[in-house]
Amino acid sequence: MKGPDDRGRFGPYGGAFVPEVLVPELRFLQEAFNSAWADEAFRARYHRILKDFVGRPTPLTFASRLTLALGGARIYLKREDLCHTGAHKVNNAVGQILLARRMGKARIIAETGAGQHGVATATVAARFGLECTVHMGVEDMRRQRLNVDRMRLLGAEVRPATSGTRTLKDATNEAIRDWVSHPRESYYLIGSVVGPHPYPVMVRTFHRIIGDEAKRQLIDAEGRNSPDMAIACVGGGSNAIGLFFPFLVDRSVRLVGVEAAGEGLDRRHAATLSCGTPGVLHGALSYLLQDSEGQVQPAHSISAGLDYPGVGPEHAFLKDLGRVEYVTATDREALDAVKLLSRTEGIIPALETAHAIAALMRMAPDMAVEQVIVLNCSGRGDKDMNIISKEDVAI
Ligand SMILES: *Cc1c(COP(=O)(O)O)cnc(C)c1O
Numbered sequence: 555m556k557g558p559d560d561r562g563r564f565g566p567y568g569g570a571f572v573p574e575v576l577v578p579e580l581r582f583l584q585e586a587f588n589s590a591w592a593d594e595a596f597r598a599r600y601h602r603i604l605k606d607f608v609g610r611p612t613p614l615t616f617a618s619r620l621t622l623a624l625g626g627a628r629i630y631l632k633r634e635d636l637c638h639t640g641a642h643k644v645n646n647a648v649g650q651i652l653l654a655r656r657m658g659k660a661r662i663i664a665e666t667g668a669g670q671h672g673v674a675t676a677t678v679a680a681r682f683g684l685e686c687t688v689h690m691g692v693e694d695m696r697r698q699r700l701n702v703d704r705m706r707l708l709g710a711e712v713r714p715a716t717s718g719t720r721t722l723k724d725a726t727n728e729a730i731r732d733w734v735s736h737p738r739e740s741y742y743l744i745g746s747v748v749g750p751h752p753y754p755v756m757v758r759t760f761h762r763i764i765g766d767e768a769k770r771q772l773i774d775a776e777g778r779n780s781p782d783m784a785i786a787c788v789g790g791g792s793n794a795i796g797l798f799f800p801f802l803v804d805r806s807v808r809l810v811g812v813e814a815a816g817e818g819l820d821r822r823h824a825a826t827l828s829c830g831t832p833g834v835l836h837g838a839l840s841y842l843l844q845d846s847e848g849q850v851q852p853a854h855s856i857s858a859g860l861d862y863p864g865v866g867p868e869h870a871f872l873k874d875l876g877r878v879e880y881v882t883a884t885d886r887e888a889l890d891a892v893k894l895l896s897r898t899e900g901i902i903p904a905l906e907t908a909h910a911i912a913a914l915m916r917m918a919p920d921m922a923v924e925q926v927i928v929l930n931c932s933g934r935g936d937k938d939m940n941i942i943s944k945e946d947v948a949i
Pocket of ligand 1: 642790904
């Protein structure tokens, strides 16, 4: 269950499908990560920065009015929206930048879609004084102007990707090309549990703090160390695996991942696990939105962070095992969920997070009042206010 094996396989998924020149680089990375994570001093530094810079531990908030409104299980929110920069992504960025420094790298490369991972990376690069290049599709740069300005203010270079649909998939191709051209001095900082081995296991390790904290906090709140259900949205799958990981071995915990159904599963969507088929994208074998010729299909979601045609290989394996249930929520349902959480709890969630809330709205009422749900509140919604007010739900 814990995986991966030493070739980076989660069952049949994962692995490392990369150009020859990157094979030794991935081996160095694997060795550096193993030695760092075994080193007490490295872990202490990582935890200290999470505390002093990120603001951890994040609270586990009992959502009393949401619980009342849905009339079923008791709902707790794991407040990753309160992390510095407004989402869980910074946990992983901190871990990987410490690793990059330990490896003696001078320069960070990242890709970004909506700009959230780019902002988290530019933030830690500034904090540790490393040079930073963020690849971003020109279409995304146009849609996410504010994040482009943020990254530049933080001292990062934002490099426009002009190929293909000019979005995340193309930015990722450019980032990989950049890494292939400068493997020695550069560190490629991947933003989710995707990419070639060892990235999925490394990013999971830097995010499991979410589930580890929730477990401890539940003891104080409810006198028990596991919920009946844990639920999170799934783009690449990092906030979900971060919450789920400590509960994977405990079969009594129902785990639910929520993908973006966009305009509906028969129209444009980003429901990779629900509707995709296995294939290789960005260095790993996993589920993928592709046509019958293996051409990657563009994904669509109202939330830019879920708008990716791939998904982490561990989720592919957990789906096949039946250990995690993967369900979907549409753009419309996500907008309704933003409104509900805002008005019942005084928390405006990110549109990504809202997909998990939408699924929760369907599931919680069928559960018993003494049951407990933990929902990963992966990010705050300020970044999405343009879209939310355009859709008129806030009024
Ligand atoms: C990026 C993002 C996600 C999706 O990424 P995962 O790797 O699936 O967690 C979810 N929520 C927020 C707030 C994000 O910024």
